[in-house]
Amino acid sequence: MGGSNPLRRTKLYSINMYNLHCHTLLSDGELLPSELAVHYAAAGYKAIAITDHADYSNIAFITKAILEFTRHWPKNQKIMVLPGIELTHLPPEQFKPLAKYARKEGIKVIIGHGETLAEPVIPGTNRAALEADIDILAHPGLITEADVKLAKKKGIFLELTSRQNHSATNAHVAEQALKLGACLILNHDSHRPEDIISPKDSIKVGLRAGLSQKEIDKIYCEVGIFIHTRADK
Ligand SMILES: [Zn+2]
Ligand SMILES: [Zn+2]
Numbered sequence: 001m002g003g004s005n006p007l008r009r010t011k012l013y014s015i016n017m018y019n020l021h022c023h024t025l026l027s028d029g030e031l032l033p034s035e036l037a038v039h040y041a042a043a044g045y046k047a048i049a050i051t052d053h054a055d056y057s058n059i060a061f062i063t064k065a066i067l068e069f070t071r072h073w074p075k076n077q078k079i080m081v082l083p084g085i086e087l088t089h090l091p092p093e094q095f096k097p098l099a100k101y102a103r104k105e106g107i108k109v110i111i112g113h114g115e116t117l118a119e120p121v122i123p124g125t126n127r128a129a130l131e132a133d134i135d136i137l138a139h140p141g142l143i144t145e146a147d148v149k150l151a152k153k154k155g156i157f158l159e160l161t162s163r164q165n166h167s168a169t170n171a172h173v174a175e176q177a178l179k180l181g182a183c184l185i186l187n188h189d190s191h192r193p194e195d196i197i198s199p200k201d202s203i204k205v206g207l208r209a210g211l212s213q214k215e216i217d218k219i220y221c222e223v224g225i226f227i228h229t230r231a232d233k
Pocket of ligand 1: 023028053191
């Protein structure tokens, strides 16, 4: 999404405090979805996506539970909650069918758990996730040029994360995305209350990855548009 004045668009799409990657008791997080939403609202956030870990064993349960939750989350609350999911450690060929399932059920933010160097992720996962109907490729490690180009072509966000260990390759991801024109997103991958950092500290994650403030503004802007598009559907 190009555009000459990202700052103006940020105002237009006023949601610029978001985190579209967090975990709850529905998988390996510590908080209930309501509790998490209240924590994020208190920290000054305007929108989150709850994206618990899923594979074939639990996708039906998580999808149903998070949709039930978001359907009942009052619109008058300070924070918007989007139903999401993180397809995690799948054999590569399972990304397509499970992304398709989640989308059909009404999940609005689909994350692929990328090839972080911090965990033994199956090689070929970045590519398989990008070929499926996902929105965000989380912590994609030493992502290749070809995969960055595919992300760009499909409009899939590449994630810069504040999560320890996964964040080791942020600078590589940022550099490749800027060079090849793919969209970036700044996320927390939060599991515990301590992982909920302030919006200011989120920006620092981008700065540490080598982005300028202007480039970070552009990210907020693009993600703001994405959130509005998904929320309106
Ligand atoms: Zn986790
Ligand atoms: Zn995660």
